[in-house]
């Protein structure tokens with residue numbers, strides 16, 4: 001018996017803040033934490049954004065995860081229910097300033113939560129207001145998709161899953177985490 005829970009993950013992206021880390025030695029790479037996984041290596045998505053620009057941003061983020069060779073994100077035709085819904089909004093009001101967020105539902109299990117649906121949104125007003133480049137917007141989209149795939153926040157500044165990520169792409173430790181979370185799943 002599994003309990004279906006809804007949880008919201010908000011990326012507290014302190015947008016625009018430039019953190020200076022001078023003098024800090026590079027910390028040992030830690031594997032990115034995971035919180036769950038889908039029941040299959042093939043996961044479907046639908047991009048609901050009407051903006052050609054943001055469709056491309058999501059497309060690039062999808063390619064990055066597909067390039068890991070671990071999971072296969074596949075588009076479903078419009079009208080069909082996808083596992084992951086991707087979109088963008090001009091302005092979203094929440095308590096914190098954030099660049100994107102992911103909502104998901106999952107079956108809570110003792111060792112590995114099973115994700116059943118996810119929705120990731122990019123906050124266009126913030127991304128434009130804080131002058132994110134397209135590459136940086138792709139990094140935010142990749143971060144949100146990482147949540148939708150079951151990854152949690154990493155303390156590692158080189159991880160795409162760092163809570164304040166703007167500059168990082170998928171790291172080797174992000175790949176290790178994804179491989180671990182999907183080790184027992186089939187295509």
Ligand SMILES: [Zn+2]
Nearest residue numbers: 010011147163
């Ligand atoms: Zn996040």
